[in-house]
Amino acid sequence: MQRFLKGLAVGSAIGGVYGLLTAKRSGVETRHRLRRQVTDLTDSVQRVNNSVQAFQAALEHLDTVNTETATPTLAAIEKLIQEFQFQSEPRLKRVKDATETLNRDLGQDD
DSSP: OHHHHHHHHHHHHHHHHHHHHHOOSOHHHHHHHHHHHHHHHHHHHHHHHHHHHHHHHHHHHHHHHHHHHHHHHHHHHHHHHHHHHHHHHHHHHHHHHHHHHHHHHHHHHO
16 A cells, blocks of 8 residues: 555655646646646545545454354354264265165166
8 A cells, every 4th residue: 555655655746747847827827736636636635535534444343254254154054064974974874775785686686
């Protein structure tokens, strides 16, 4: 962010100097215009800074919400998976036994 602001300031300064050197206005008019441009630039930089701060605050809030909700949700999901595995083991064993019996019976019919 600091690099952006430095680049913005340097670019503005270079643009201002170029404008002064190539201006076809009086000194008073040029100074007034330059003062207005500096004020506009300062306002723009302040708005960007405020936006960045608001974005950082939103990210921190999102991280907090994520921590508060994701951790318990993942724990609940893991518990449900363990319960499912515990309940499905006997059923899977019966299916496997029935499949082996069918295969054995089908093999005896040949």
